Amino acid sequence: xxxxxxxxxxxxxxxxxxxxxSALAVAIGTALLLFMSATMRGExxxxxxxxxxxxxxxxxxxxEDYKDENMSLKRVDMIEAPLDISKQIxxxxxxxxxxxxxxxxxxxxxxxxxxxxxIIGIDPSSAAxxxxxxxxxxxxxxxxxxREGVLIGLPLAESLNMKPGDxxxxxxxxxxxxxxxxxxxxxxxxxxxxPGYDKATIFMPLEKAQTIxxxxxxxxxxxxxxxxxxxxxAVKEAIQAPGYIVExxxxxxxxxxxxxxxxxxxxxxxxxMVLGVTSTVIMNxxxxxxxxxxxxxxxxxxxxxKAKQVKALFLxxxxxxxxGGVLVGLAIGVPLVLYYAQVGFFFGDMxxxxxxSFMIGNSIYPYPTFGDVISVSIAALLITILSGYYxxxxxxxxxxxxxxxxxx
Amino acid sequence: MEIAKLxxxxxxxTVGEVETHALRGVDLTIGKEEFTTLVGPSGSGKTTxxxxxxxxxxxxxxxxxxxxxDATGMxxxxxADLRKGTIGFIFQFYALVPTLxxxxxxxxxxxxxxxxxxxxxxxxxxxxxxxxxxxxxxxxDQMSGGQQQRVAVARALASDPLLILADEPTANxxxxxxxxxxxxxxxLNQETGTTFVFATHDPRVIKYAKRVxxxxxxxxxxxxxx
Ligand SMILES: Nc1ncnc2c1ncn2[C@@H]1O[C@H](COP(=O)(O)OP(=O)(O)O)[C@@H](O)[C@H]1O
Ligand SMILES: [Mg+2]
Numbered sequence: 001x002x003x004x005x006x007x008x009x010x011x012x013x014x015x016x017x018x019x020x021x022s023a024l025a026v027a028i029g030t031a032l033l034l035f036m037s038a039t040m041r042g043e044x045x046x047x048x049x050x051x052x053x054x055x056x057x058x059x060x061x062x063x064e065d066y067k068d069e070n071m072s073l074k075r076v077d078m079i080e081a082p083l084d085i086s087k088q089i090x091x092x093x094x095x096x097x098x099x100x101x102x103x104x105x106x107x108x109x110x111x112x113x114x115x116x117x118x119i120i121g122i123d124p125s126s127a128a129x130x131x132x133x134x135x136x137x138x139x140x141x142x143x144x145x146x147r148e149g150v151l152i153g154l155p156l157a158e159s160l161n162m163k164p165g166d167x168x169x170x171x172x173x174x175x176x177x178x179x180x181x182x183x184x185x186x187x188x189x190x191x192x193x194x195p196g197y198d199k200a201t202i203f204m205p206l207e208k209a210q211t212i213x214x215x216x217x218x219x220x221x222x223x224x225x226x227x228x229x230x231x232x233x234a235v236k237e238a239i240q241a242p243g244y245i246v247e248x249x250x251x252x253x254x255x256x257x258x259x260x261x262x263x264x265x266x267x268x269x270x271x272x273m274v275l276g277v278t279s280t281v282i283m284n285x286x287x288x289x290x291x292x293x294x295x296x297x298x299x300x301x302x303x304x305x306k307a308k309q310v311k312a313l314f315l316x317x318x319x320x321x322x323x324g325g326v327l328v329g330l331a332i333g334v335p336l337v338l339y340y341a342q343v344g345f346f347f348g349d350m351x352x353x354x355x356x357s358f359m360i361g362n363s364i365y366p367y368p369t370f371g372d373v374i375s376v377s378i379a380a381l382l383i384t385i386l387s388g389y390y391x392x393x394x395x396x397x398x399x400x401x402x403x404x405x406x407x408x
Numbered sequence: 409m410e411i412a413k414l415x416x417x418x419x420x421x422t423v424g425e426v427e428t429h430a431l432r433g434v435d436l437t438i439g440k441e442e443f444t445t446l447v448g449p450s451g452s453g454k455t456t457x458x459x460x461x462x463x464x465x466x467x468x469x470x471x472x473x474x475x476x477x478d479a480t481g482m483x484x485x486x487x488a489d490l491r492k493g494t495i496g497f498i499f500q501f502y503a504l505v506p507t508l509x510x511x512x513x514x515x516x517x518x519x520x521x522x523x524x525x526x527x528x529x530x531x532x533x534x535x536x537x538x539x540x541x542x543x544x545x546x547x548x549d550q551m552s553g554g555q556q557q558r559v560a561v562a563r564a565l566a567s568d569p570l571l572i573l574a575d576e577p578t579a580n581x582x583x584x585x586x587x588x589x590x591x592x593x594x595x596l597n598q599e600t601g602t603t604f605v606f607a608t609h610d611p612r613v614i615k616y617a618k619r620v621x622x623x624x625x626x627x628x629x630x631x632x633x634x
Contacts, residue, residue: 003512003519010507296505302464302497304520304567306488399484401465404499 026325031333042367099126100219121209139164139188149187153198286391298403318388417470448623496564554585
């Protein structure tokens with residue numbers, strides 16, 4: 001074995017406790033970075049997935065002037081004969097589902113309470129809406145010919161204490177700019193585990209929604225889901241919808257993408273902070289070692305050890321601490337992240353309401369990537385070794401004769 | 409030819425405002441195969457002189473020639489190169505590397521000067537010469553002071569230097585161990601022709617020397633052969 005490596009190992013063994021805690025600092029830093037980056041990525045991915053699945057789809061067809069936020073029911077803002085268009089689109093092989101939706105705003109009145117909500121008219125049988133069927137917690141799912149039934153989100157049902165079979169009054173805006181009030185029956189209660197969305201969104205069959213809002217044969221948009229997200233651009237090219245525009249998930253989720261970029265920038269500073277702490281610990285450890293071994297450095301110098309060999313000795317000690325720390329950090333961090341990637345952390349309603357363009361589920365599932373593991377490991381290794389650089393050059397600067405005079 | 413030649417060497421230490429004149433104009437020539445001691449009271453400049461001879465330190469003024477090469481004005485790495493294989497050191501406090509065994513301590517100078525092969529035979533020969541082959545695998549803290557100092561002697565000899573400098577090598581040893589170390593050094597001087605210069609103020613050590621150089625207050629006041 002190379003003698004510098006051998007001496008480094010033994011030097012670390014001299015003060016085992018100090019070496020252990022220094023390596024532990026690197027390990028904790030590594031595990032923390034891994035955990036944070038996977039969590040952040042998981043959160044962003046989850047948020048984008050949810051928003052695509054619940055609100056935007058991979059692609060969407062609507063009129064030029066249609067804005068999701070104002071839920072206009074003017075016919076000029078809507079799509080005529082949407083079923084014909086969506087059927088054509090479903091013929092494209094990469095398309096999983098294409099289905100018209102009608103968005104309207106309204107108020108739900110139950111017992112003595114009234115709450116503003118969004119009403120979405122859907123085709124219950126379309127694969128685009130299977131998520132609501134699968135999320136049914138009580139009662140029944142909607143049927144296309146149901147004229148009185150609605151699907152209510154779990155948090156809304158809980159807060160109003162509603163059960164399937166209960167009757168509610170809905171006051172809905174119509175195409176003519178008036179309101180209509182009708183009595184409905186709660187058929188079922190659904191959850192998408194997205195409290196902000198579920199508490200403010202209720203569903204009814206498309207035809208009923210058209211009738212009540214006086215928009216027969218019109219829809220707000222055609223919602224399109226693909227088998228593979230990567231096919232988005234290709235399918236967008238293939239869609240023929242003269243007079244309408246086709247938007248993809250990226251265009252519709254600019255805010256999420258922006259927030260993701262922002263949080264990546266924040267992560268960068270968070271990483272710097274964690275690594276800064278780790279690096280301080282390592283630097284301190286090695287500076288103490290340089291101080292304690294000053295006399296020894298003088299002796300080694302007198303025996304013929306050169307400045308660059310002294311530097312190599314301390315850098316090797318830093319490298320060994322780094323490698324040990326990162327390995328332990330991965331041994332702790334990887335299983336932890338993989339575990340939480342399975343079970344997620346539940347934290348309930350974050351208080352972000354539906355209708356906003358940002359869907360946040362009630363749990364975060366960290367999403368570790370191999371790339372993250374590699375880049376976190378390399379960052380931790382590099383920073384730790386670099387922190388050894390200053391103490392190492394201090395040691396290398398010692399003149400043997402001065403070092404021999406030292407009392408240490 | 410001489411191994412070391414100091415001409416009108418002075419060394420002034422400046423600590424803050426205080427200047428200490430450790431050496432005030434020293435002329436000294438060390439020839440081959442000498443067994444010379446530097447004596448004088450504490451603070452007379454013995455250690456300073458040894459460090460200049462060993463190129464560990466640079467004079468404030470004057471000239472230091474080692475093995476024909478002018479060490480004055482050399483940078484740190486050049487001086488390290490000059491020391492390599494030319495000069496070995498023995499310190500007052502045995503000064504072994506605490507993490508290395510006796511064997512490894514003796515081997516270290518060979519590794520540091522980049523010798524690759526046949527360490528084993530050489531190291532064992534040296535440990536044998538100082539009489540501690542049975543301690544080869546022991547670390548310094550498992551050895552007595554006398555044993556450690558003998559390992560230090562073996563280590564100083566490892567790279568086969570022309571000149572070995574020893575600063576009060578017996579100061580921390582009892583009479584028996586001190587004499588043992590002196591006997592070993594004397595024997596090596598006779599058998600290998602290695603030059604030894606050692607500082608001491610111990611009369612029991614002085615009697616081994618063939619030449620006694622007396623320092624006082626940074627000056628050589630007496631230089632006599634025995
Ligand atoms: N590094 C130093 N800094 C300042 N003064 C020193 C230093 N080394 C030695 N001295 C001073 O120089 C003088 C000679 O010291 P030294 O050579 O160690 O003498 P000796 O070895 O004979 O006891 C003493 O007065 C000592 O205090
Ligand atoms: Mg001295």
